Amino acid sequence: MSVKTIEDVEFGVELPVFEPDTSLDNVGAFARAVGWGGARFESHEGAREEGFPGALVPGIMGMGFLTSAIHQWAPAGQVEHVDTVFRAPMLADTPAIISAVVTDIDEDEGIVExxxxxxxxxxxxxVFGTAKVRLPLG
Amino acid sequence: MVDLDELKGRFLNTEFASRDLQLQAEKLVTAAKASGESRSEFIDPCDENFQATPAYLCSISSGQHLPIDFPSLGGIPMDGGKAVERFAPVRPNVPMTVKAHLHDIYDKKGRSGRMIFIVVRTELFDSADTHLANIDSRLVVREKPDT
Structure with missing residues:
Protein backbone atom coordinates (compact mmCIF):
# COMPACT_ATOMS: atom_id res chain seq x y z
CA MET A 1 0.00 0.00 0.00
CA SER A 2 1.38 3.41 -0.91
CA VAL A 3 1.10 6.68 1.01
CA LYS A 4 0.31 10.14 -0.31
CA THR A 5 0.81 12.43 2.67
CA ILE A 6 2.37 12.33 6.12
CA GLU A 7 -1.06 11.64 7.56
CA ASP A 8 -1.16 8.29 5.79
CA VAL A 9 1.97 7.04 7.55
CA GLU A 10 1.77 4.79 10.59
CA PHE A 11 4.61 4.19 13.02
CA GLY A 12 6.11 0.73 12.72
CA VAL A 13 4.53 -0.06 9.38
CA GLU A 14 6.61 -2.10 6.96
CA LEU A 15 6.99 -0.99 3.37
CA PRO A 16 5.54 -3.25 0.67
CA VAL A 17 7.69 -6.05 -0.73
CA PHE A 18 10.15 -4.89 -3.37
CA GLU A 19 11.92 -7.46 -5.50
CA PRO A 20 15.09 -6.06 -7.06
CA ASP A 21 16.61 -7.40 -10.25
CA THR A 22 20.07 -8.68 -9.28
CA SER A 23 20.70 -10.48 -12.56
CA LEU A 24 24.23 -10.22 -13.88
CA ASP A 25 23.05 -8.31 -16.97
CA ASN A 26 21.21 -5.75 -14.88
CA VAL A 27 24.06 -5.35 -12.40
CA GLY A 28 26.47 -4.89 -15.29
CA ALA A 29 24.24 -2.22 -16.82
CA PHE A 30 24.17 -0.32 -13.54
CA ALA A 31 27.92 -0.63 -13.06
CA ARG A 32 28.67 0.67 -16.54
CA ALA A 33 26.23 3.57 -16.13
CA VAL A 34 27.98 4.77 -12.98
CA GLY A 35 31.41 4.29 -14.53
CA TRP A 36 32.33 1.16 -12.60
CA GLY A 37 32.24 -1.37 -15.42
CA GLY A 38 34.63 -4.29 -15.15
CA ALA A 39 34.98 -7.93 -14.24
CA ARG A 40 34.12 -7.44 -10.57
CA PHE A 41 30.55 -6.43 -11.41
CA GLU A 42 30.07 -7.97 -14.86
CA SER A 43 31.51 -11.48 -14.78
CA HIS A 44 31.32 -14.26 -12.19
CA GLU A 45 34.51 -15.80 -13.52
CA GLY A 46 36.34 -12.48 -13.61
CA ALA A 47 35.23 -11.65 -10.07
CA ARG A 48 36.44 -15.05 -8.83
CA GLU A 49 39.83 -14.32 -10.35
CA GLU A 50 39.89 -11.20 -8.14
CA GLY A 51 39.17 -13.34 -5.08
CA PHE A 52 35.42 -12.78 -4.75
CA PRO A 53 32.86 -15.58 -4.58
CA GLY A 54 31.17 -14.24 -7.72
CA ALA A 55 30.21 -11.02 -9.45
CA LEU A 56 29.27 -8.38 -6.90
CA VAL A 57 26.32 -6.03 -6.78
CA PRO A 58 27.75 -2.55 -6.18
CA GLY A 59 26.90 -1.32 -2.70
CA ILE A 60 25.35 1.83 -4.13
CA MET A 61 23.06 -0.33 -6.27
CA GLY A 62 21.78 -1.74 -2.98
CA MET A 63 21.10 1.85 -1.97
CA GLY A 64 19.31 2.27 -5.29
CA PHE A 65 17.07 -0.71 -4.53
CA LEU A 66 16.21 0.80 -1.16
CA THR A 67 15.35 4.24 -2.51
CA SER A 68 13.32 2.69 -5.33
CA ALA A 69 11.32 0.82 -2.69
CA ILE A 70 10.76 4.10 -0.86
CA HIS A 71 9.66 5.88 -4.03
CA GLN A 72 7.24 3.05 -4.82
CA TRP A 73 5.76 3.30 -1.32
CA ALA A 74 5.64 7.12 -1.27
CA PRO A 75 5.23 8.35 -4.86
CA ALA A 76 5.26 12.00 -3.72
CA GLY A 77 8.05 11.55 -1.19
CA GLN A 78 11.50 13.07 -1.50
CA VAL A 79 14.43 11.14 -0.03
CA GLU A 80 16.38 13.94 1.61
CA HIS A 81 19.00 11.82 3.31
CA VAL A 82 19.98 8.18 3.02
CA ASP A 83 22.84 6.50 4.82
CA THR A 84 23.84 2.92 4.04
CA VAL A 85 26.41 0.59 5.55
CA PHE A 86 27.89 -2.05 3.27
CA ARG A 87 28.19 -4.89 5.73
CA ALA A 88 28.98 -7.74 3.33
CA PRO A 89 29.04 -8.21 -0.43
CA MET A 90 25.84 -8.81 -2.37
CA LEU A 91 26.23 -11.28 -5.21
CA ALA A 92 24.73 -10.93 -8.67
CA ASP A 93 22.22 -13.59 -9.73
CA THR A 94 21.33 -14.06 -6.04
CA PRO A 95 17.93 -12.97 -4.71
CA ALA A 96 17.90 -9.97 -2.41
CA ILE A 97 15.20 -9.21 0.10
CA ILE A 98 14.45 -5.58 0.74
CA SER A 99 12.76 -4.50 3.92
CA ALA A 100 12.07 -1.15 5.50
CA VAL A 101 10.12 -0.02 8.52
CA VAL A 102 8.91 3.37 9.72
CA THR A 103 10.79 4.30 12.89
CA ASP A 104 9.81 7.95 13.38
CA ILE A 105 7.23 10.41 12.12
CA ASP A 106 7.43 14.20 12.37
CA GLU A 107 3.96 15.31 11.35
CA ASP A 108 4.78 19.02 11.67
CA GLU A 109 7.71 18.85 9.26
CA GLY A 110 6.38 16.01 7.11
CA ILE A 111 9.45 13.88 7.72
CA VAL A 112 9.44 10.09 8.02
CA GLU A 113 12.45 8.08 9.18
CA VAL A 127 23.34 -3.64 3.41
CA PHE A 128 21.54 -1.69 6.10
CA GLY A 129 20.79 1.93 6.64
CA THR A 130 18.41 4.73 7.41
CA ALA A 131 16.54 7.30 5.36
CA LYS A 132 14.72 10.56 5.92
CA VAL A 133 11.84 11.12 3.54
CA ARG A 134 9.85 14.33 3.19
CA LEU A 135 6.17 13.83 2.44
CA PRO A 136 3.45 16.37 1.65
CA LEU A 137 1.60 17.62 4.70
CA GLY A 138 -1.99 16.45 4.89
CA MET B 1 49.07 3.18 17.04
CA VAL B 2 48.03 6.11 14.90
CA ASP B 3 47.04 9.24 16.83
CA LEU B 4 43.60 10.13 15.45
CA ASP B 5 43.55 13.57 17.07
CA GLU B 6 46.75 14.41 15.24
CA LEU B 7 45.27 13.16 11.97
CA LYS B 8 42.12 15.19 12.53
CA GLY B 9 44.14 18.32 13.22
CA ARG B 10 46.10 17.91 10.02
CA PHE B 11 43.43 16.80 7.60
CA LEU B 12 39.82 17.49 8.63
CA ASN B 13 37.85 20.08 6.68
CA THR B 14 40.65 20.90 4.25
CA GLU B 15 39.76 20.53 0.58
CA PHE B 16 42.12 18.04 -1.06
CA ALA B 17 40.61 17.57 -4.51
CA SER B 18 38.16 19.16 -6.91
CA ARG B 19 37.03 18.74 -10.48
CA ASP B 20 34.30 19.79 -12.88
CA LEU B 21 31.75 17.41 -14.32
CA GLN B 22 28.45 17.11 -16.15
CA LEU B 23 26.11 14.14 -15.87
CA GLN B 24 24.66 12.40 -18.91
CA ALA B 25 20.92 11.76 -19.04
CA GLU B 26 21.26 8.36 -20.68
CA LYS B 27 23.41 7.04 -17.85
CA LEU B 28 21.08 8.43 -15.21
CA VAL B 29 18.17 6.58 -16.84
CA THR B 30 20.07 3.29 -17.14
CA ALA B 31 21.17 3.36 -13.50
CA ALA B 32 17.72 4.34 -12.27
CA LYS B 33 15.93 1.62 -14.24
CA ALA B 34 18.46 -1.01 -13.16
CA SER B 35 17.74 -0.03 -9.54
CA GLY B 36 14.06 -0.68 -10.08
CA GLU B 37 13.11 2.98 -10.17
CA SER B 38 9.70 3.69 -11.67
CA ARG B 39 9.19 7.41 -11.03
CA SER B 40 9.18 9.58 -14.12
CA GLU B 41 11.50 12.20 -12.63
CA PHE B 42 14.28 9.59 -12.56
CA ILE B 43 13.66 7.57 -15.73
CA ASP B 44 12.21 10.05 -18.25
CA PRO B 45 14.60 12.75 -19.52
CA CYS B 46 11.55 14.62 -20.86
CA ASP B 47 10.12 15.02 -17.36
CA GLU B 48 10.56 18.67 -16.36
CA ASN B 49 11.89 17.52 -12.99
CA PHE B 50 14.29 14.90 -14.40
CA GLN B 51 17.22 14.35 -12.05
CA ALA B 52 19.75 11.85 -10.72
CA THR B 53 18.73 9.28 -8.11
CA PRO B 54 20.38 9.44 -4.69
CA ALA B 55 22.29 6.24 -5.47
CA TYR B 56 23.69 7.69 -8.68
CA LEU B 57 25.02 10.68 -6.74
CA CYS B 58 27.02 8.26 -4.61
CA SER B 59 29.01 7.24 -7.66
CA ILE B 60 30.38 10.77 -7.98
CA SER B 61 33.83 11.37 -6.61
CA SER B 62 36.55 13.94 -6.80
CA GLY B 63 38.82 11.39 -8.45
CA GLN B 64 41.04 11.12 -5.40
CA HIS B 65 40.23 8.89 -2.41
CA LEU B 66 42.41 10.61 0.20
CA PRO B 67 44.77 13.58 0.52
CA ILE B 68 48.03 12.84 -1.24
CA ASP B 69 50.02 13.14 1.99
CA PHE B 70 47.62 11.07 4.14
CA PRO B 71 49.65 8.43 5.97
CA SER B 72 49.28 4.73 5.34
CA LEU B 73 47.39 3.06 8.17
CA GLY B 74 48.64 -0.40 7.35
CA GLY B 75 45.66 -1.88 5.55
CA ILE B 76 43.78 -1.43 2.33
CA PRO B 77 40.82 0.95 2.73
CA MET B 78 37.50 -0.82 2.11
CA ASP B 79 34.21 0.79 1.09
CA GLY B 80 32.25 0.75 4.34
CA GLY B 81 29.22 2.62 3.16
CA LYS B 82 27.84 5.74 1.59
CA ALA B 83 25.41 8.46 2.52
CA VAL B 84 23.86 11.23 0.50
CA GLU B 85 22.10 14.38 1.58
CA ARG B 86 20.24 16.22 -1.14
CA PHE B 87 19.57 19.97 -1.05
CA ALA B 88 18.44 20.49 -4.65
CA PRO B 89 17.87 18.34 -7.75
CA VAL B 90 21.00 17.27 -9.60
CA ARG B 91 20.33 17.38 -13.33
CA PRO B 92 22.23 16.25 -16.44
CA ASN B 93 24.07 18.55 -18.83
CA VAL B 94 24.61 21.15 -16.10
CA PRO B 95 28.18 22.22 -15.32
CA MET B 96 29.00 21.27 -11.75
CA THR B 97 31.98 21.31 -9.43
CA VAL B 98 32.93 18.50 -7.07
CA LYS B 99 34.99 19.29 -3.96
CA ALA B 100 36.29 16.76 -1.46
CA HIS B 101 37.50 17.01 2.13
CA LEU B 102 37.84 14.69 5.10
CA HIS B 103 34.76 15.16 7.25
CA ASP B 104 35.48 12.79 10.13
CA ILE B 105 37.98 10.24 11.39
CA TYR B 106 37.03 7.84 14.19
CA ASP B 107 37.76 4.34 15.39
CA LYS B 108 36.04 1.28 16.75
CA LYS B 109 37.91 -1.24 18.83
CA GLY B 110 37.16 -4.94 18.86
CA ARG B 111 38.75 -8.24 19.77
CA SER B 112 40.51 -8.37 16.43
CA GLY B 113 42.00 -4.91 16.78
CA ARG B 114 41.14 -1.37 15.84
CA MET B 115 39.20 -0.33 12.78
CA ILE B 116 39.67 3.23 11.61
CA PHE B 117 36.83 4.95 9.76
CA ILE B 118 37.57 7.84 7.45
CA VAL B 119 34.61 9.84 6.16
CA VAL B 120 35.33 11.59 2.88
CA ARG B 121 32.73 14.25 2.11
CA THR B 122 32.21 15.15 -1.51
CA GLU B 123 30.24 18.34 -2.07
CA LEU B 124 28.43 19.09 -5.29
CA PHE B 125 27.86 22.65 -6.52
CA ASP B 126 26.36 24.09 -9.68
CA SER B 127 27.88 26.98 -11.63
CA ALA B 128 25.96 29.49 -9.47
CA ASP B 129 27.67 27.93 -6.44
CA THR B 130 24.39 26.42 -5.24
CA HIS B 131 25.13 23.55 -2.90
CA LEU B 132 23.28 20.61 -4.45
CA ALA B 133 24.32 17.61 -2.36
CA ASN B 134 26.78 16.07 0.06
CA ILE B 135 28.04 12.56 -0.54
CA ASP B 136 29.80 10.83 2.34
CA SER B 137 32.01 7.81 1.68
CA ARG B 138 33.12 5.78 4.70
CA LEU B 139 36.48 4.15 4.17
CA VAL B 140 37.32 1.43 6.69
CA VAL B 141 40.88 0.43 7.44
CA ARG B 142 41.91 -2.38 9.76
CA GLU B 143 44.92 -0.95 11.56
CA LYS B 144 48.08 -2.99 11.28
CA PRO B 145 49.15 -4.06 14.79
CA ASP B 146 52.40 -2.59 16.13
CA THR B 147 55.24 -5.05 15.79
Whole structure:
Protein backbone atom coordinates (compact mmCIF):
# COMPACT_ATOMS: atom_id res chain seq x y z
CA MET A 1 0.00 0.00 0.00
CA SER A 2 1.38 3.41 -0.91
CA VAL A 3 1.10 6.68 1.01
CA LYS A 4 0.31 10.14 -0.31
CA THR A 5 0.81 12.43 2.67
CA ILE A 6 2.37 12.33 6.12
CA GLU A 7 -1.06 11.64 7.56
CA ASP A 8 -1.16 8.29 5.79
CA VAL A 9 1.97 7.04 7.55
CA GLU A 10 1.77 4.79 10.59
CA PHE A 11 4.61 4.19 13.02
CA GLY A 12 6.11 0.73 12.72
CA VAL A 13 4.53 -0.06 9.38
CA GLU A 14 6.61 -2.10 6.96
CA LEU A 15 6.99 -0.99 3.37
CA PRO A 16 5.54 -3.25 0.67
CA VAL A 17 7.69 -6.05 -0.73
CA PHE A 18 10.15 -4.89 -3.37
CA GLU A 19 11.92 -7.46 -5.50
CA PRO A 20 15.09 -6.06 -7.06
CA ASP A 21 16.61 -7.40 -10.25
CA THR A 22 20.07 -8.68 -9.28
CA SER A 23 20.70 -10.48 -12.56
CA LEU A 24 24.23 -10.22 -13.88
CA ASP A 25 23.05 -8.31 -16.97
CA ASN A 26 21.21 -5.75 -14.88
CA VAL A 27 24.06 -5.35 -12.40
CA GLY A 28 26.47 -4.89 -15.29
CA ALA A 29 24.24 -2.22 -16.82
CA PHE A 30 24.17 -0.32 -13.54
CA ALA A 31 27.92 -0.63 -13.06
CA ARG A 32 28.67 0.67 -16.54
CA ALA A 33 26.23 3.57 -16.13
CA VAL A 34 27.98 4.77 -12.98
CA GLY A 35 31.41 4.29 -14.53
CA TRP A 36 32.33 1.16 -12.60
CA GLY A 37 32.24 -1.37 -15.42
CA GLY A 38 34.63 -4.29 -15.15
CA ALA A 39 34.98 -7.93 -14.24
CA ARG A 40 34.12 -7.44 -10.57
CA PHE A 41 30.55 -6.43 -11.41
CA GLU A 42 30.07 -7.97 -14.86
CA SER A 43 31.51 -11.48 -14.78
CA HIS A 44 31.32 -14.26 -12.19
CA GLU A 45 34.51 -15.80 -13.52
CA GLY A 46 36.34 -12.48 -13.61
CA ALA A 47 35.23 -11.65 -10.07
CA ARG A 48 36.44 -15.05 -8.83
CA GLU A 49 39.83 -14.32 -10.35
CA GLU A 50 39.89 -11.20 -8.14
CA GLY A 51 39.17 -13.34 -5.08
CA PHE A 52 35.42 -12.78 -4.75
CA PRO A 53 32.86 -15.58 -4.58
CA GLY A 54 31.17 -14.24 -7.72
CA ALA A 55 30.21 -11.02 -9.45
CA LEU A 56 29.27 -8.38 -6.90
CA VAL A 57 26.32 -6.03 -6.78
CA PRO A 58 27.75 -2.55 -6.18
CA GLY A 59 26.90 -1.32 -2.70
CA ILE A 60 25.35 1.83 -4.13
CA MET A 61 23.06 -0.33 -6.27
CA GLY A 62 21.78 -1.74 -2.98
CA MET A 63 21.10 1.85 -1.97
CA GLY A 64 19.31 2.27 -5.29
CA PHE A 65 17.07 -0.71 -4.53
CA LEU A 66 16.21 0.80 -1.16
CA THR A 67 15.35 4.24 -2.51
CA SER A 68 13.32 2.69 -5.33
CA ALA A 69 11.32 0.82 -2.69
CA ILE A 70 10.76 4.10 -0.86
CA HIS A 71 9.66 5.88 -4.03
CA GLN A 72 7.24 3.05 -4.82
CA TRP A 73 5.76 3.30 -1.32
CA ALA A 74 5.64 7.12 -1.27
CA PRO A 75 5.23 8.35 -4.86
CA ALA A 76 5.26 12.00 -3.72
CA GLY A 77 8.05 11.55 -1.19
CA GLN A 78 11.50 13.07 -1.50
CA VAL A 79 14.43 11.14 -0.03
CA GLU A 80 16.38 13.94 1.61
CA HIS A 81 19.00 11.82 3.31
CA VAL A 82 19.98 8.18 3.02
CA ASP A 83 22.84 6.50 4.82
CA THR A 84 23.84 2.92 4.04
CA VAL A 85 26.41 0.59 5.55
CA PHE A 86 27.89 -2.05 3.27
CA ARG A 87 28.19 -4.89 5.73
CA ALA A 88 28.98 -7.74 3.33
CA PRO A 89 29.04 -8.21 -0.43
CA MET A 90 25.84 -8.81 -2.37
CA LEU A 91 26.23 -11.28 -5.21
CA ALA A 92 24.73 -10.93 -8.67
CA ASP A 93 22.22 -13.59 -9.73
CA THR A 94 21.33 -14.06 -6.04
CA PRO A 95 17.93 -12.97 -4.71
CA ALA A 96 17.90 -9.97 -2.41
CA ILE A 97 15.20 -9.21 0.10
CA ILE A 98 14.45 -5.58 0.74
CA SER A 99 12.76 -4.50 3.92
CA ALA A 100 12.07 -1.15 5.50
CA VAL A 101 10.12 -0.02 8.52
CA VAL A 102 8.91 3.37 9.72
CA THR A 103 10.79 4.30 12.89
CA ASP A 104 9.81 7.95 13.38
CA ILE A 105 7.23 10.41 12.12
CA ASP A 106 7.43 14.20 12.37
CA GLU A 107 3.96 15.31 11.35
CA ASP A 108 4.78 19.02 11.67
CA GLU A 109 7.71 18.85 9.26
CA GLY A 110 6.38 16.01 7.11
CA ILE A 111 9.45 13.88 7.72
CA VAL A 112 9.44 10.09 8.02
CA GLU A 113 12.45 8.08 9.18
CA UNK A 114 12.99 4.54 8.00
CA UNK A 115 15.27 1.67 8.96
CA UNK A 116 16.16 -0.43 5.93
CA UNK A 117 17.97 -3.67 5.14
CA UNK A 118 18.96 -5.76 2.17
CA UNK A 119 19.30 -9.44 3.09
CA UNK A 120 20.04 -12.60 1.20
CA UNK A 121 17.88 -15.72 1.33
CA UNK A 122 19.89 -16.99 4.32
CA UNK A 123 18.61 -13.95 6.25
CA UNK A 124 22.11 -12.48 6.30
CA UNK A 125 22.25 -8.68 6.20
CA UNK A 126 24.23 -7.34 3.25
CA VAL A 127 23.34 -3.64 3.41
CA PHE A 128 21.54 -1.69 6.10
CA GLY A 129 20.79 1.93 6.64
CA THR A 130 18.41 4.73 7.41
CA ALA A 131 16.54 7.30 5.36
CA LYS A 132 14.72 10.56 5.92
CA VAL A 133 11.84 11.12 3.54
CA ARG A 134 9.85 14.33 3.19
CA LEU A 135 6.17 13.83 2.44
CA PRO A 136 3.45 16.37 1.65
CA LEU A 137 1.60 17.62 4.70
CA GLY A 138 -1.99 16.45 4.89
CA MET B 1 49.07 3.18 17.04
CA VAL B 2 48.03 6.11 14.90
CA ASP B 3 47.04 9.24 16.83
CA LEU B 4 43.60 10.13 15.45
CA ASP B 5 43.55 13.57 17.07
CA GLU B 6 46.75 14.41 15.24
CA LEU B 7 45.27 13.16 11.97
CA LYS B 8 42.12 15.19 12.53
CA GLY B 9 44.14 18.32 13.22
CA ARG B 10 46.10 17.91 10.02
CA PHE B 11 43.43 16.80 7.60
CA LEU B 12 39.82 17.49 8.63
CA ASN B 13 37.85 20.08 6.68
CA THR B 14 40.65 20.90 4.25
CA GLU B 15 39.76 20.53 0.58
CA PHE B 16 42.12 18.04 -1.06
CA ALA B 17 40.61 17.57 -4.51
CA SER B 18 38.16 19.16 -6.91
CA ARG B 19 37.03 18.74 -10.48
CA ASP B 20 34.30 19.79 -12.88
CA LEU B 21 31.75 17.41 -14.32
CA GLN B 22 28.45 17.11 -16.15
CA LEU B 23 26.11 14.14 -15.87
CA GLN B 24 24.66 12.40 -18.91
CA ALA B 25 20.92 11.76 -19.04
CA GLU B 26 21.26 8.36 -20.68
CA LYS B 27 23.41 7.04 -17.85
CA LEU B 28 21.08 8.43 -15.21
CA VAL B 29 18.17 6.58 -16.84
CA THR B 30 20.07 3.29 -17.14
CA ALA B 31 21.17 3.36 -13.50
CA ALA B 32 17.72 4.34 -12.27
CA LYS B 33 15.93 1.62 -14.24
CA ALA B 34 18.46 -1.01 -13.16
CA SER B 35 17.74 -0.03 -9.54
CA GLY B 36 14.06 -0.68 -10.08
CA GLU B 37 13.11 2.98 -10.17
CA SER B 38 9.70 3.69 -11.67
CA ARG B 39 9.19 7.41 -11.03
CA SER B 40 9.18 9.58 -14.12
CA GLU B 41 11.50 12.20 -12.63
CA PHE B 42 14.28 9.59 -12.56
CA ILE B 43 13.66 7.57 -15.73
CA ASP B 44 12.21 10.05 -18.25
CA PRO B 45 14.60 12.75 -19.52
CA CYS B 46 11.55 14.62 -20.86
CA ASP B 47 10.12 15.02 -17.36
CA GLU B 48 10.56 18.67 -16.36
CA ASN B 49 11.89 17.52 -12.99
CA PHE B 50 14.29 14.90 -14.40
CA GLN B 51 17.22 14.35 -12.05
CA ALA B 52 19.75 11.85 -10.72
CA THR B 53 18.73 9.28 -8.11
CA PRO B 54 20.38 9.44 -4.69
CA ALA B 55 22.29 6.24 -5.47
CA TYR B 56 23.69 7.69 -8.68
CA LEU B 57 25.02 10.68 -6.74
CA CYS B 58 27.02 8.26 -4.61
CA SER B 59 29.01 7.24 -7.66
CA ILE B 60 30.38 10.77 -7.98
CA SER B 61 33.83 11.37 -6.61
CA SER B 62 36.55 13.94 -6.80
CA GLY B 63 38.82 11.39 -8.45
CA GLN B 64 41.04 11.12 -5.40
CA HIS B 65 40.23 8.89 -2.41
CA LEU B 66 42.41 10.61 0.20
CA PRO B 67 44.77 13.58 0.52
CA ILE B 68 48.03 12.84 -1.24
CA ASP B 69 50.02 13.14 1.99
CA PHE B 70 47.62 11.07 4.14
CA PRO B 71 49.65 8.43 5.97
CA SER B 72 49.28 4.73 5.34
CA LEU B 73 47.39 3.06 8.17
CA GLY B 74 48.64 -0.40 7.35
CA GLY B 75 45.66 -1.88 5.55
CA ILE B 76 43.78 -1.43 2.33
CA PRO B 77 40.82 0.95 2.73
CA MET B 78 37.50 -0.82 2.11
CA ASP B 79 34.21 0.79 1.09
CA GLY B 80 32.25 0.75 4.34
CA GLY B 81 29.22 2.62 3.16
CA LYS B 82 27.84 5.74 1.59
CA ALA B 83 25.41 8.46 2.52
CA VAL B 84 23.86 11.23 0.50
CA GLU B 85 22.10 14.38 1.58
CA ARG B 86 20.24 16.22 -1.14
CA PHE B 87 19.57 19.97 -1.05
CA ALA B 88 18.44 20.49 -4.65
CA PRO B 89 17.87 18.34 -7.75
CA VAL B 90 21.00 17.27 -9.60
CA ARG B 91 20.33 17.38 -13.33
CA PRO B 92 22.23 16.25 -16.44
CA ASN B 93 24.07 18.55 -18.83
CA VAL B 94 24.61 21.15 -16.10
CA PRO B 95 28.18 22.22 -15.32
CA MET B 96 29.00 21.27 -11.75
CA THR B 97 31.98 21.31 -9.43
CA VAL B 98 32.93 18.50 -7.07
CA LYS B 99 34.99 19.29 -3.96
CA ALA B 100 36.29 16.76 -1.46
CA HIS B 101 37.50 17.01 2.13
CA LEU B 102 37.84 14.69 5.10
CA HIS B 103 34.76 15.16 7.25
CA ASP B 104 35.48 12.79 10.13
CA ILE B 105 37.98 10.24 11.39
CA TYR B 106 37.03 7.84 14.19
CA ASP B 107 37.76 4.34 15.39
CA LYS B 108 36.04 1.28 16.75
CA LYS B 109 37.91 -1.24 18.83
CA GLY B 110 37.16 -4.94 18.86
CA ARG B 111 38.75 -8.24 19.77
CA SER B 112 40.51 -8.37 16.43
CA GLY B 113 42.00 -4.91 16.78
CA ARG B 114 41.14 -1.37 15.84
CA MET B 115 39.20 -0.33 12.78
CA ILE B 116 39.67 3.23 11.61
CA PHE B 117 36.83 4.95 9.76
CA ILE B 118 37.57 7.84 7.45
CA VAL B 119 34.61 9.84 6.16
CA VAL B 120 35.33 11.59 2.88
CA ARG B 121 32.73 14.25 2.11
CA THR B 122 32.21 15.15 -1.51
CA GLU B 123 30.24 18.34 -2.07
CA LEU B 124 28.43 19.09 -5.29
CA PHE B 125 27.86 22.65 -6.52
CA ASP B 126 26.36 24.09 -9.68
CA SER B 127 27.88 26.98 -11.63
CA ALA B 128 25.96 29.49 -9.47
CA ASP B 129 27.67 27.93 -6.44
CA THR B 130 24.39 26.42 -5.24
CA HIS B 131 25.13 23.55 -2.90
CA LEU B 132 23.28 20.61 -4.45
CA ALA B 133 24.32 17.61 -2.36
CA ASN B 134 26.78 16.07 0.06
CA ILE B 135 28.04 12.56 -0.54
CA ASP B 136 29.80 10.83 2.34
CA SER B 137 32.01 7.81 1.68
CA ARG B 138 33.12 5.78 4.70
CA LEU B 139 36.48 4.15 4.17
CA VAL B 140 37.32 1.43 6.69
CA VAL B 141 40.88 0.43 7.44
CA ARG B 142 41.91 -2.38 9.76
CA GLU B 143 44.92 -0.95 11.56
CA LYS B 144 48.08 -2.99 11.28
CA PRO B 145 49.15 -4.06 14.79
CA ASP B 146 52.40 -2.59 16.13
CA THR B 147 55.24 -5.05 15.79
Missing amino acids: LDMTVKNTKDETR
